[in-house]
Amino acid sequence: MKAEKLDYPTEPRRHYLNADYGVMSWLFTVDHKRIALLYLGTITVMFFIGGAAAVLFRLELATPQGDVVISETYNKLFSAHGIIMVFFFLIPSIPATLGNFLVPMMIGARDLAFPRLNLLSWYLLVIGAVFALGAVLAGGVDTGWTFYTPYSSVYSNTFVVVTIIGVFLAGFSSILTGLNFIVTIHTMRAPGLTWFRLPLFIWAHYATSMINLLGTPVVAITLGLVVLEGVFGLGIFNPTLGGDPVLFQHLFWFYSHPAVYIMVLPSMGVVSEVITCFSRKRIFSYRFVAFSSIAIAVLGFLVWGHHMFVSGQSLYASMIFSLLSMFVAIPSAVKVFNWTATLYGGSISYATPLLYGLGFIGLFTVGGLTGVLIASLGVNVHVHDTYFIVAHFHYIMVGGALMGYLGGLHYWWPKISGRIYPEGWAKFAALIIFVGFNLTFFPQFILGYLGMPRRYHVYPEEFQVLNVMSSAGASILGIGYIIPMIYLVWSMRYGKPAGANPWGSTGLEWQTPSPPPTYNFEKTPIITREVYDYRKQESHG
Amino acid sequence: MAEVPRAVAHHFDDFAQQHEASTLGMWAFLVTEIMFFGGMFLGYLIYRGSYPGAFAEASNHMDIILGTINTAVLIASSLTVVLSVHAAHEDKQKALLIFLALTVFLGLVFLGIKFTEYAHKFDEQLFPGMNFRYDGENPRHAAIFFSFYFAMTGLHALHMVIGIGIFLVLMVSAWRGRYSKHYFTPVEMSGLYWHFVDVVWIFLFPLFYLLGRHS
Numbered sequence: 022m023k024a025e026k027l028d029y030p031t032e033p034r035r036h037y038l039n040a041d042y043g044v045m046s047w048l049f050t051v052d053h054k055r056i057a058l059l060y061l062g063t064i065t066v067m068f069f070i071g072g073a074a075a076v077l078f079r080l081e082l083a084t085p086q087g088d089v090v091i092s093e094t095y096n097k098l099f100s101a102h103g104i105i106m107v108f109f110f111l112i113p114s115i116p117a118t119l120g121n122f123l124v125p126m127m128i129g130a131r132d133l134a135f136p137r138l139n140l141l142s143w144y145l146l147v148i149g150a151v152f153a154l155g156a157v158l159a160g161g162v163d164t165g166w167t168f169y170t171p172y173s174s175v176y177s178n179t180f181v182v183v184t185i186i187g188v189f190l191a192g193f194s195s196i197l198t199g200l201n202f203i204v205t206i207h208t209m210r211a212p213g214l215t216w217f218r219l220p221l222f223i224w225a226h227y228a229t230s231m232i233n234l235l236g237t238p239v240v241a242i243t244l245g246l247v248v249l250e251g252v253f254g255l256g257i258f259n260p261t262l263g264g265d266p267v268l269f270q271h272l273f274w275f276y277s278h279p280a281v282y283i284m285v286l287p288s289m290g291v292v293s294e295v296i297t298c299f300s301r302k303r304i305f306s307y308r309f310v311a312f313s314s315i316a317i318a319v320l321g322f323l324v325w326g327h328h329m330f331v332s333g334q335s336l337y338a339s340m341i342f343s344l345l346s347m348f349v350a351i352p353s354a355v356k357v358f359n360w361t362a363t364l365y366g367g368s369i370s371y372a373t374p375l376l377y378g379l380g381f382i383g384l385f386t387v388g389g390l391t392g393v394l395i396a397s398l399g400v401n402v403h404v405h406d407t408y409f410i411v412a413h414f415h416y417i418m419v420g421g422a423l424m425g426y427l428g429g430l431h432y433w434w435p436k437i438s439g440r441i442y443p444e445g446w447a448k449f450a451a452l453i454i455f456v457g458f459n460l461t462f463f464p465q466f467i468l469g470y471l472g473m474p475r476r477y478h479v480y481p482e483e484f485q486v487l488n489v490m491s492s493a494g495a496s497i498l499g500i501g502y503i504i505p506m507i508y509l510v511w512s513m514r515y516g517k518p519a520g521a522n523p524w525g526s527t528g529l530e531w532q533t534p535s536p537p538p539t540y541n542f543e544k545t546p547i548i549t550r551e552v553y554d555y556r557k558q559e560s561h562g
Numbered sequence: 563m564a565e566v567p568r569a570v571a572h573h574f575d576d577f578a579q580q581h582e583a584s585t586l587g588m589w590a591f592l593v594t595e596i597m598f599f600g601g602m603f604l605g606y607l608i609y610r611g612s613y614p615g616a617f618a619e620a621s622n623h624m625d626i627i628l629g630t631i632n633t634a635v636l637i638a639s640s641l642t643v644v645l646s647v648h649a650a651h652e653d654k655q656k657a658l659l660i661f662l663a664l665t666v667f668l669g670l671v672f673l674g675i676k677f678t679e680y681a682h683k684f685d686e687q688l689f690p691g692m693n694f695r696y697d698g699e700n701p702r703h704a705a706i707f708f709s710f711y712f713a714m715t716g717l718h719a720l721h722m723v724i725g726i727g728i729f730l731v732l733m734v735s736a737w738r739g740r741y742s743k744h745y746f747t748p749v750e751m752s753g754l755y756w757h758f759v760d761v762v763w764i765f766l767f768p769l770f771y772l773l774g775r776h777s
Contacts, residue, residue: 131573204586235593235594253712254690257709257710265608545575
């Protein structure tokens, strides 16, 4: 089926995509690569639904008056956007698609340690998504994605319980994926593949999985308690029954702050791979980049209080949380500096994945530095719950996590589909996304600094210009997301055949044909060198 | 590797690798479970710190005799689990089946006693949210105590139900002679889970029944 010279041209090569046909062969597959594609389809659908909600409320915000939707609908729109994007797109995005596909391949294994558990994870996500979307269709939720009590308990008149069940199931999906990754990375590495020969993508996923195992169950039980409160009238977070709503915030952010690192760490793994490959150099200081992932995961658990500076937390606790939050900047900066140093003196080729990688570095730096800013107490009180916060976390979650996801998708697309995507279109889309993103979210920094609060559908007239800029940027961004969707699907059928290693990468996943055979490698590879050994590859020809 | 080809899944090299993966996976799962229960333990401890008097008083409403019996039943079931794992290691099929059945039996006894206790609490109107009635001081704070009591022991009981289900499946497989000294991973992993559920109870029992009791 390929244009390459094959020794046996009469019979197409067997690989994971044509190993079996029919819907059932997909719905009951235990092949990690097929499950990755199931996830890819699911989260793409969720992404566009979450995006549609954003389109609606950006439309509303184009004028200062509330002329498109009433405030109640507006609340439901931003809640739906947040819940869908966070729990059903960003958290599963890279781990469940690229991670699922690549973790076994990068370590020379035939599959994840628990293939059926992997399939179960996908079903949990899908069932969770059905619950969450069902709640949206039935009338929506107006709590915001944070489900703060008492909005979500005593004063809730929307479909909070159904939505929480959906989030709960999605949470268990990510726990089981994390568990699978940790066990696979520990027990199934190919002979000779020591820890310090692992790709940094694997280190990033290991750190992410640690957060999944330790953080996600806490938010699961917390949301479970909210459901018990709603259904049985228990009073754990209800002040009229003696409970404390602030306890909910503590428990929620204990997971939901680390959850930001669940979203961004895998992206950092992608960027490490992409930058080494397209600058043809070893990563600068491998161990620092590897351990900075672990450091981010560990520190991420110690900073949740910075979401609660105005929630009546003690001042001394706030000071400690403020200081600890700034510590997270250290491992993050280690990564940014090491990537830059890797680029320095490399023979760089500006392919699309690298464009996304560079976009990540720039946008993540803006998001990270504003993060340090709002981690300091005084500034935080000033900009708390304003668009400054919204802009900050979109620079991390969209500018960081989503850029990494798109870069990774382009980088490994030839491996996944066996085809090359159209490079010109891809570069064009990357540019559109970068411009659209900045036009959408940079004005929000200014809006927030000037004092526009988040979560309102009407605003004073002097904010209109910046809001119109933001809405215009969102339209450009939306187009930017649709373009890759079209050409990636197109390339699955009409793209040029990719060959095993179109980028000339040293990674193990590129040493097997594209698309890979069902068991990934003809025979278990034996690893004798470090992973980013680009000089050696040159001399070997 | 050639010993038990059927029991080793396709993606593992040999039994040792598969066993190692399963063991690590189970421990990782138990870590998750600790965090899962941990959220509620944290909540309990915070409110215990805030309302020590009300919690101590409310704990007098626990049925200490049934609670103690249940603790003994669970510890005994942990013993039968260990014996069943041992029997699998030693290739003693009959003993394996007997100890698995005993575990299921003890689990059911525990649940039976637990539901008797729940029924009493409902009769005494001590279930918060549904016409809760409490004569002592600070009924609102006592309601928090009972909220945690039902939420935590309820979640524990749910884990018991799942555990009993798992052991019933193990019994069917043991009946068919699937386990031997060459392949005992499921028995051992389910045992780990059962012990974990027991350990949770070892913490729940003093927190609800013993601490601050003064009758």
